[in-house]
Every structure is written in structure tokens, then in C-alpha cells.
Amino acid sequence: MVSTSYEESRRKRMEENRKRMEALNLTQLSQSLHKSSSPISKPSPSKPRTPRTTEKQLVVVRRSGRVANQPAPLYKEVLIDRVIIPRSRTSSGGSYDKYRDYSKRVYASHEARVEALDKAEKLQSELNSPHPIFIKSMLQSHVTGGFWLGLPVHFCKKNLPRKDEVMTLIDEDENESPTTYLAQKTGLSAGWRGFAIAHKLADGDALIFELVKRTAFKVYIIRVNGPSFRG
Secondary structure, three states: OHHHHHHHHHHHHHHHHHHHHHHHOHHHHHHHHHHHOOOOOOOOOOOOOOOOOOOOOOOOOOOOOOOOOOOOOOOOOOOOOOOOOOOOEOOOOOEOHHHHOHHHOOOOOHHHHHHHHHHHHHHHHHHOOOOOEEEEEOOHHHHOOOOOEEOOHHHHHHHOOOOOEEEEEEOOOOOEEEEEEEOOOOEEOOOHHHHHHHOOOOOOOEEEEEEEEOOEEEEEEEOOOOOOOOO
16 A cells, blocks of 8 residues: 555646656757767877978168168278377476387396485485385386376385375475375375476386485485486
8 A cells, every 4th residue: 555655746847847847848958968068079190290390581671761772881890990189288398298109218237226326225215314205217108198296105114194195205406396295006196297207217217215204205226327407
């Protein structure tokens, strides 16, 4: 009895479900989806790639209509002469140019340089100065071109100011020439060129620097090929 009732109830539910599916058209939709489905295809093996080649062609540059009928420009190297700017003249009437003409430099021989140094040492001993003193043999860089005079480092650290100062050079005729002493570089810069040119210093000359004041040198000049400078 119970089994018959259960089967009857199950049959009724299935019948009701079928009617609902037909009302919603789910049966036809399910069959349509089943027909359209297909197995996943495997990817085809990759084909070997052919390297791309580019072809270079000469292309005529497009030119403006104003110059289209004129010959194309020709570019080439052109040598330009070096422009020489005249240097200002010194207070003594001479030009700095002759001191920068390296082709006209005159170099002292080793023997002449040593002879000038010997004369300077002899004069230094005769001075018997109580002041700090040293001898400097002139090089081309001191008297031409760069006009930079480096001083002995040990002398500067012991006797000269520790910061930049105006250092006065006094020649044997008591003429004074201000120069700039650079403490970090231990040398004379601005003003030294004027002193060197005015006193016609040359390669091989020997100069005696006597520190007569804190910022003043008495300078004695021993010529490489002659007596000391006297004005």
C-alpha cells in the first residue's frame, strides 16, 4: 500500500516537472546546446618564422619649391683660419704678444743657469741678511706664457701669510710692484707678469727674494748672461 502510494507520488512529480520544462522550453534548449558543443581542438604546431629582410633605398630629400630648380648643395670640410685677438699693450709700451710667441723663446744653457745661481749664492752671502731669504732660478713658465711663479713650499708655510695677500716686490732701485700671493698654491699670480716684463726677466736668470716685511720682498736679479739688473 505504501509502495503504491510512493510510486504514484513519484510519477506525478516527474509528470509535473516535464510539463514545467516544456512550458519553459528547457528541453529544446538543452538539446541545442548539446549539438553545438564540440571537443576542444589542439593548437596546431607553430610554423617556422621567416626572418624579415629590409631593403635600403636612397631617397631624394624633399626640397622647398623655392629652391627645387637649383643645384643640390654640396657639403665638404672647410678649414677656418684661427682668429688672433690682439693683446693689450704693457705700460712700458711693449706688447704681450712677443712674450707669448713660443717660437722665439731663448733657453738658457745648463752651464749659464748654474753660473747665474752661483753668482746669486755669492750675493746672498754678502748681503748677510737677518731676514728669511731664498733663491729662485727662472724658467720659461715664469717669464713667458703662463707667468706663474711658484715659491718654495717650506718657505711659504714658515714665513708667509696663511691666506691670500697682496705681496709687494721691491727691486734694487726701490720701485714697488704689487702682486697677488695665493696661499693655497704657494705662488705669485696677478702682478707677477707685469714685474717680469718690466724687468725683462729671461730663462736662466737667478732672483734673490728677501722677505723684508711680512708682505714685501726685496728682489735682486742676477742675469743669466750679464750683471744684475739696475733699472
